[in-house]
Amino acid sequence: MIAFILISVLLVLMIAAAIYAVVQKDLLYAVIATGIISLVLSILFYLLQAPDVALTEATIGVALTTIIFVITIRNTERMEVEADKEENIKSTKK
Amino acid sequence: MKKVLVILLLAVVGFYISETFFDIGFGNSHFVNNEVIKPVKDTYLQQTVQELKVANTVTSIVVNFRGFDTLGEVTVLFLSVTALGSILYKRRHHVGDRSVLFSASSIVTAGSKLLFPAIVLLGTYVFIHGHLSPGGGFQGGVIIATGFLLMLLAYENYSVSHTNLAIVESLAGVTFAGVGLLGFVYGEQGTFLENFLPSGVLNDLFSGGVIPIIYIAVGFKVAAELTGVIYTVLNEKGEQNG
Numbered sequence: 001m002i003a004f005i006l007i008s009v010l011l012v013l014m015i016a017a018a019i020y021a022v023v024q025k026d027l028l029y030a031v032i033a034t035g036i037i038s039l040v041l042s043i044l045f046y047l048l049q050a051p052d053v054a055l056t057e058a059t060i061g062v063a064l065t066t067i068i069f070v071i072t073i074r075n076t077e078r079m080e081v082e083a084d085k086e087e088n089i090k091s092t093k094k
Numbered sequence: 095m096k097k098v099l100v101i102l103l104l105a106v107v108g109f110y111i112s113e114t115f116f117d118i119g120f121g122n123s124h125f126v127n128n129e130v131i132k133p134v135k136d137t138y139l140q141q142t143v144q145e146l147k148v149a150n151t152v153t154s155i156v157v158n159f160r161g162f163d164t165l166g167e168v169t170v171l172f173l174s175v176t177a178l179g180s181i182l183y184k185r186r187h188h189v190g191d192r193s194v195l196f197s198a199s200s201i202v203t204a205g206s207k208l209l210f211p212a213i214v215l216l217g218t219y220v221f222i223h224g225h226l227s228p229g230g231g232f233q234g235g236v237i238i239a240t241g242f243l244l245m246l247l248a249y250e251n252y253s254v255s256h257t258n259l260a261i262v263e264s265l266a267g268v269t270f271a272g273v274g275l276l277g278f279v280y281g282e283q284g285t286f287l288e289n290f291l292p293s294g295v296l297n298d299l300f301s302g303g304v305i306p307i308i309y310i311a312v313g314f315k316v317a318a319e320l321t322g323v324i325y326t327v328l329n330e331k332g333e334q335n336g
Contacts, residue, residue: 051228052152055220059236064320067243071327 007047014040025080027073035066147293148225148302156230157305161287164308165270168315172267175319182326198248206248213241221313225302231309235316242321246328254325259318266315273304273311 014037021033038061045054126132138155148154156164198206220227221234245252274287281288287304294301 052150052230052233055229055233056236059233059240063240063243064236064324067240067324068327 003047007044010040010044010047014044027078027080028070030080031066031069031073034069035062038062038065143296145293146289146302146305147296147298148305149297150225150227150230152228153225153230153305153309154302157224157308158287158289158303161274161308164312165274165287168267168270168312171316171319172263175323178323179326197250203248206244210241210245213244214238217241217313217317221309222306223299224309224313225305226297226299231312232316234313235318236320238313238317239320239324242317243324246324254321256322256325259322259325263315263318263322266311266313266318269311270308270315273307277304 017033017036017040021030021037024030024033038057042054042057042061045051045057126135138159139151141159142148142151142154146154146158148158217234217237219234220229220237221231224230224234242254246254277286277288277290278284280290282290287308289303289305291303293303300306
């Protein structure tokens with residue numbers, strides 16, 4: 001029963017982090033949220049007796065993917081721009 | 095209108111995916127005792143312990159029973175790294191001057207100097223003990239690559255030799271394929287990636303025949319490839335816009 005409650009809480013946390021990552025306009029926060037998804041997922045894999053997959057998810061999902069996205073954001077733009085606004089900017093530039 | 099359409103499409107896709115998953119019924123007695131799945135599962139579990147003497151069943155499946163798939167996986171990783179290098183090659187004249195927003199503080203530089211050997215040791219432990227404990231070549235290699243990432247972030251002038259990375263990667267790949275080819279010569283049935291070394295004792299470090307050799311090769315290969323990826327991406331100077 002305790003395991004069931006724990007897994008449910010973790011799943012809710014994952015969905016909340018996923019929604020936050022989609023809604024958030026600051027891409028850096030969104031990337032950190034996706035890292036949290038991977039972290040919670042690796043805990044879930046460990047609870048469900050798959051330590052091999054948990055280790056893979058923790059190293060690749062939490063560390064490597066997050067870092068590569070952070071580097072990408074540093075080299076591009078941090079804030080998300082709405083699609084229709086972007087078109088307006090492009091048309092004014094022309 | 096567009097958003098409603100997207101949500102509608104997602105709902106349809108989600109409905110069919112969830113329906114499929116409910117039909118499978120993971121962990122049910124029906125699923126475990128299925129006459130198609132049960133013999134496969136039992137054979138894997140018995141052969142792993144009795145013939146190969148490997149404590150970690152996942153490793154024995156990945157490296158021995160499905161070793162050819164792992165070779166393909168390693169090839170896919172190699173190809174993606176090669177593609178990344180060829181795409182970013184044009185602007186490679188910036189190598190050496192990494193774009194840094196702010197230099198790392200003395201705490202970070204001193205701490206990463208202390209942590210780096212420990213991280214590499216952990217990665218090495220993970221892939222050497224791949225057949226005994228959770229983890230293996232991929233996980234250990236990624237851990238080592240994150241250690242190199244830490245050093246690259248902490249020290250602005252820390253650099254990795256691309257030639258050394260290429261040599262390590264090629265040697266590891268050749269070892270994997272060579273061990274697989276030796277199975278033709280020395281294996282009982284003469285098949286690719288067959289175990290030709292003595293299996294040893296269960297839970298011993300030198301057990302499982304060729305599995306530790308292959309996993310050490312995979313660990314070196316993945317570590318070299320991902321370090322190369324991180325180094326290439328970090329040295330990629332974006333055009334400053336805005």
